[in-house]
Amino acid sequence: MADVKDFMSNDPIAWCPGCGDFGILNALKAALVKLGRKPKDIVIASGIGQAAKLPHYIKCNCINGLHGRSLSYAAAVKIANRELTVLVTTGDGDCYSEGGNHFIHNIRRNTDITVIVHNNQIYALTKGQASPSTDEGYVTKVQPQGVILEPIRSLEMAIALGAGFVSRGYSADMDHLSWLMLEGINHKGFSLIEVLQPCVSFNKKNTYEWYSKRIYKVNDDPAYDPRNFAAAFQKASEWGDRIPTGIIYRIEKPSYGEKSGLDKVPPLVDSNIDNIDITGILKGYA
C-alpha cells in the first residue's frame, strides 16, 4: 500500500505562505496514494512559473524544463515508455500563453497524459502582470488602465479541440480536487484539470473569498451529463457570478498509444538496439 510519506520530498518549498499551490500539491499526493503506483513509475513534467516548481516538492520523477514546453516533453516521455504515469503541472501563463500551440496540438495528439493547470489568473513569478486568464479590467503595473484583452476560454477551447477529459477544480477543496486528479489520471488520453488557485501576493481580486462565493460542483446535479458536448460547452462558458467545477466533459476516444500501435508492443525504452540489422533495407539501394 502506498502512503503519503512515500511521496514526501526533502526539497524546501519556495511558495508564498497561503499560496493556493499548497492545496494542489496536497491533493496530488492524495491522488497518487490512491493510484497506488510507486514514485519511480510516475513522471511529472513542468515548465516555468510557480506551478512548475511543484515536481520538486513531491517525490516522483521530474523533468522541469522550459517555459511553455512541458506538454511536448511529457507527451514524448509517454511515447518512450507507455508504462509510466505522466503528469504535467503547469500554469495559466505556461500552458495557455507561452505553450499555447502545444496545448492545441497535444489535445489533438491525445497521448495519455494528465495536465494540471494552476490557474491563478495572474503572472506571479514575474510579479503580477496579466496572464491570458486575467479578468478584463484588472489593473496591473503593466496594464495600468486595466486589462483590455478578453480572457482565454481555456475549457471551451479544450472541448472544441476534442479533449476527452475536461475538468475544473478548486485548490481549497482538496478532496474534490484529488478526486478529479485521480479520474483524470485514469482517463485514457489527454486529461485537463484546470485548478482555480488564489494568488495571495499578486491577485487581489480572485481571492479565496471571491472564489468560494461563486463556485459550485456540476456533478452534484444528477441531470448533468458530461458526455453531452453541447451541454458541456455551455457549462464551460459559464464565468462570473457562478463558476462551475467538476468533470465538465468526458468521452472515451482512442489515445495516441492505441492509434500509433504503441500499446500493442513493448515500451520503446525496452527495445534492444545493440546490433540492429539493416542489411535488408540496404538491398533497396543496390
Added chain:
Amino acid sequence: MPDELTIRIAGDAGQGMQTVSTVLAKAFKKAGFHIFVNQDFMSRIRGGNNFSQLRVSVNPLFAPRAKSDITVSLDKESVHLHRPSIADEGIMILDRQKHGITDNDSAYFDVPFYDMAKRAGGSELYANSAASGILAGVTRLDFRHIEEALKETFGDKSADVIKINIDAARLGYDFAKNNFKPDIFAIKEGGPNVNLLMNGNDAIALGAIRAGCKFYSAYPMSPSTTIMENISRYANDFNVIVEQAEDEIAAINMIIGASFAGVRSMCATSGGGFALMVEGLSLAGMLETPIVIVDAQRPAPATGLPTRTEQADLDFIIHAGHGEFARAVFAPGTAEQAFYLTVKAFNLAEKYQIPVLIMTDQHLADSSRDIGSFDMDRAKVERHIISKEDSKKVTGYKRYQLTKTGISPMAVPSWIDDVIYADSDEHTEEGHITEDAHIRISMVEKRLYKKMELLSQEIEEPTKFNIDSADTILIGFGSTYGVMKEVCDSIPRRKAGFIHLSQVWPFPSRHLTELLKGEKNILTVENNAGAQLAGLIRRCTGIEVDGSILKYDGRPFDVDLLLNRVSEVTSHGRR
C-alpha cells in the same frame, strides 16, 4: 568512347526529371559505371525550371560538372535556358514540334518523344520514359538495363503501366539508334556495379536506424524532409515512432522528453527551423540529455532559397544556444561519412549526455552517388546509460552527481528504484533548484570544461590528401569534400592537396596546426559569403589562411569552377 558523360534532364517541376535520372542511374550502374546525380530545384511543385544532372564514369565520382554532354529539354523554356551549359560537341535533345522550336542549332537533336509517349500509352505522361530510352540509345547502352531499371523504378505500378513505360523507352531507344549516327557518346559496358546508390539524407536515416533511434520528431522543412520520409518508411519494421510535431520547438522538446525516458531520439530541420530549436538546444545542454539534431542547410537569411544549398550556418550552429555547454558538431562530406557519423553522433550524445549536431546541406542531402556497402563493425552502438539489469543495484541516485569526468551516471526513469530530478534551473547534484555559488561553479565546469576536454580527445580525424607534395592546400567542411577531391586529383604533379573537416566542434585545432606546418598556400573552400571556416581556423589556431574560395549563389561548387579557381592560384602562385 568517353570515360565519362554528363547528362542533364531539364523541364518544369512536375515533369519527372528525377524519375528519368533515377532510371538512368540504375541502368548505367547495371552497365558497370560509377554515378553521381545532383538535383537543381526551384521552390515550387509545378512550373518553373528544374534539372536533374547525372554523371556517369568509369572512375568513382564525387561532384558535379559545370556542363553537360547531353541535355534533354522536356519543355520549351529549358531549350534556351540550358543551351549555354552544353559542353563542346554536346547535344540538346528536344521535341521541336511539341515545343515550337524554330531556330537552328547544330547541337539540336530533334526527337518526337511526346509523340512516342502517345503511341506507347496514349498519353504524354510517358514522355520521360521515352526520354530515358533516347538517352540509352544515344549512349548505346544495352536496352535490357533500361528495361530492368524501369521495372525497378515502377515496381509498385501495375504490369500494364510498366509495359507502357518500357514500350515508350523502346520507341525512344530505337529512334536514337537509327537517327543519331555518331558514336561520340557510345559507352563501353563492364560488369555490374553492385555499389549502393544513395544520397546524404538516405545515409543519415539509415545511420539513425542502425544507431537505435526509436523516436524521431520534426516539422517538415526542405532540404531535411526526406530524412523524415526515409525513417517513416522503415518505422514499422524497426519499431520507430515518427511524430510530425506542430513546430520545431515541439520537435526538439519532444526528443528531449523521449531521451530523458531512455530512448535514443533525433530531429532534423534546416536553418530557420533550427533557429526555433535553439532554446531547446540550451535545455538539452542544461538537462544533460543526449539528443541528435540535423541541420540540412539551405541559403538564408530567413526563408532564403528553400530548395538550394549553402554552408552559412557554421558560426550559428557552433554558437547557438544561450549559455555555455558542451556540444559536438559533425559536418559529413559524403554519404559514407553521413552514415558513420550519424551512428557516432548517437553514441557520443549518450556518452557525454550532450546535444550532437550534424550539419549537412541541400547538395549533400539530395545528391546521390554509388558507394561501397557499409561496414557494420564501424557502426556499432555503444551504450552509456545504466542498463536495466544494473539499475537494480542503484541506490542514492543523484542525476547530476559531480564526478572527475563531469559525466554523471545516467539512469532511466522506473528502471531504478529512486526517482530522477532533471531541471533547467541551476541545480544541485540531486537535481533540485539552487542558487548556491559554489554549486553553480561546479555545474558550469561539469557541463563545459570537463566534457569539452574529453570530447576534444576524440575528435574525428580530418581527411588529408596530397598534403606533403602540394603547394596549395584547400580546406573545407561538409559537402565540399567531393569537389575538393576531384579537383586535387586532376591537378598535375600533386601540386594541390586538401584537408576536409568532418567535425567542426570541438574544433580539430591540434590536427590542423600539425597539418598546416610549412610554407603552403592555404585556401578555404566554402559555400558561404563570410569565409566562416577561415574565421574559425583563425580563432581556434591563430592561423591566417591565404584566402578563401567562396560561392554563395545557392548552387554547389562544380569541378570545373573550382578547378579554374585553384589553377589560377597554382599557376601564378601567391608567394
